[in-house]
Amino acid sequence: MSAAARAAAGAAAGLALASAAVTAYWTAGGTALLDTVGGTFQSLAEDRSAPALLLGTGVVAAKLVAAALALALLRPTPRGVRVLALLAGLLLTLWGAANVLLGGAVLTGLLDLGPVADERALRWHVLCWDAWFLVWGAALLVAVRLTSRGSVQRGGAVVPRSTSTGSTSSRRPG
Numbered sequence: 001m002s003a004a005a006r007a008a009a010g011a012a013a014g015l016a017l018a019s020a021a022v023t024a025y026w027t028a029g030g031t032a033l034l035d036t037v038g039g040t041f042q043s044l045a046e047d048r049s050a051p052a053l054l055l056g057t058g059v060v061a062a063k064l065v066a067a068a069l070a071l072a073l074l075r076p077t078p079r080g081v082r083v084l085a086l087l088a089g090l091l092l093t094l095w096g097a098a099n100v101l102l103g104g105a106v107l108t109g110l111l112d113l114g115p116v117a118d119e120r121a122l123r124w125h126v127l128c129w130d131a132w133f134l135v136w137g138a139a140l141l142v143a144v145r146l147t148s149r150g151s152v153q154r155g156g157a158v159v160p161r162s163t164s165t166g167s168t169s170s171r172r173p174g
Contacts, residue, residue, distance in 0.1 A: 001074065005146035008139050009073045012089075015136035016067035020060050027056030037129060038121025066092075070140055073147045086144050092137025099130035 026034055026045040034045055044052045069085040103126040105111035107119070116122055 002146060005143060006074060008143035008146055009070050012070035012136060012139040012143050013067045015132065015139060016063050016070060019132060019136065020063035020067065023056060023063060024060045027053060027060060033124075036121055036124035038118040038125075042121075066136075066140070070143055073143045082144060082148070085140060089137050089140035089144055092133050093141060094137070096130050096132070096134025096137055100126055100134055103130065 022033075025032075029048065031046075034042055037045075044055060066088050069081065069088055072081050073085055102111065103122050106113055106116060107122060107126060
């Protein structure tokens with residue numbers, strides 16, 4: 001497997017684990033940077049109700065699964081795992097890109113949706129939180145591509161060997 005494939009899978013896993021850690025911190029009651037997410041996400045984290053805690057825990061679990069999918073790509077994996085990693089990469093990339101583009105359009109005045117409720121939180125989303133999803137998804141997609149069967153050499157190499165007569169024959173490594 002190429003170093004680029006390992007780096008992409010490692011980056012995707014690292015971004016997933018860091019995102020899970022931030023979400024776990026907020027779910028557990030932490031408040032640092034919570035105001036930078038704003039809106040519904042901030043309200044849910046501050047709510048501390050059983051449904052809000054359950055949702056936060058579910059989001060952490062989903063992010064940990066995404067990290068495991070990225071790491072699974074470092075080994076020969078079943079097709080289903082690869083498809084899940086591809087779908088996760090697409091979802092993360094599209095979510096991040098859409099929010100970065102729309103939020104950026106609002107912040108720059110290209111798109112007028114009326115008054116922005118929390119401009120600081122929107123800036124954080126465009127420059128950090130949603131960009132994080134975009135980069136994480138892109139890294140996962142690159143890892144899926146670079147570790148696909150067509151990109152990874154698996155067996156099939158012919159190794160010459162000597163026979164008892166001194167001539168060579170070919171065999172596939174086992």
